[in-house]
Amino acid sequence: MSPRAPGAARWLRHAAALALLAILAACGGGGSDDAAAPAASPGATPGDTAPDVAAGSNVVPILLDRGTDGSAINSPFVSVTLCAPASGNCRTIDHILLDTGSVGLRVKASALGTLALPAVNAGGGVLAECGLFASGFAWGSVRSADVRLGGQQAAALPVQVMDDPAGPYARVPADCSDTGPALADAGSNGILGVGFDVQDCGSACASSVVSRLPGVYFSCTASGCSIATAPLASQLAHPVAALAGGDNNGLAIVLPDVPVGGSQRVAGSLVLGIGTRANNQLGGTAIYTARANGSFSTTYKGAVLPAFIDSGSNGIFFPDAAIPLCSSGFYCPPSPLALSATATGVNGASVAVPFTVVDASSLPSGTAAARLGGSVVLGSSFDWGLPFFFGRKVFVAIAGRATPVGPGPFWAF
The missing domain is CATH 2.40.70 (Cathepsin D, subunit A; domain 1)
Incomplete structure (x- = not known):
């Protein structure tokens, strides 16, 4: 086993480096071309189910298993459905790491399969992001998707497609790669960041302050990618904060205790909203x-x-x-x-x-x-x-x- 600490991403805020460790996985082919909500995992043992959570459209199952490559430990995974905006073209992706230390949805390009998501435009080009972490960087395009969590949806949400092989994104700019190595793998198809902020970078990346920070957002054209500002509406956004309806003020993570010797599979719940329903x-x-x-x-x-x-x-x-x-x-x-x-x-x-x-x-x-x-x-x-x-x-x-x-x-x- 290896340590993954701390969490997926603490962003550069007000010129203060709060970047934290994230370890992502190369996709193990863990997507499916449907929009069904994730089901409880087969083979769960007694005690797997998290206590005190009533079923509802605001409940997303959490699964702890060995991940896509057998290496995961203490990794809470959820399934997330992405759709091309305002379409029925969707794909459900499993083994997305649930992370309270970051904000925004980041998915490996290989997990998307044939699902095509439109690019987000920026500065005469298309927007890309360099995720800055203590252990390195995650590079990829910023694209728009309808994101479904359980029975809830966030429409036209900016998400990062990591390692996007499409033309302007294929080459990592030096302003990103010089920040450290690319991130290593640990059994996931991406990260669902559900921390405190509504956007992952906020005003620091939406203003000229970005010129005094390591590159986070980039505008990419056929000639390459350069550091750019990104308006709040174009930045990776908190998926729960963007949900339609009233369950968008927060969330709860509910996990059972585990025995001294550990457990091979644990099931829990991600509950959307705080004080909005009987179950939260x-x-x-x-x-x-x-x-x-x-x-x-x-x-x-x-x-x-x-x-x-x-x-x-x-x-x-x-x-x-x-x-x-x-x-x-x-x-x-x-x-x-x-x-x-x-x-x-x-x-x-x-x-x-x-x-x-x-x-x-x-x-x-x-x-x-x-x-x-x-x-x-x-x-x-x-x-x-x-x-x-x-x-x-x-x-x-x-x-x-x-x-x-x-x-x-x-x-x-």
């Missing part, structure tokens, strides 16, 4: 507000660290020089370590969260491991990765969107 009510769930960049605070062994909750990270990642490391970057203590850290929202709400870290090299080859931890990748921060989600319902409130307890951004769990 907050009830007495505690609220932890976040800063504009999505962070809050976590205190670990007396140190107050910037922190985030990231379903795209496959472990809990934090700095602790006293814990032995495996060669993989995961922690490998000689015996299980019972630890605790205190999460604190900007609003002052605070909770002690116990967790356990075990020797990663001793774990079986199960795809869900609740006790997986590792050394932090980006500086001194605390990444509450996927193990934090097991046995919880975790709400993500989109920035500026109204909820029964006030506008986002906030976490609730």
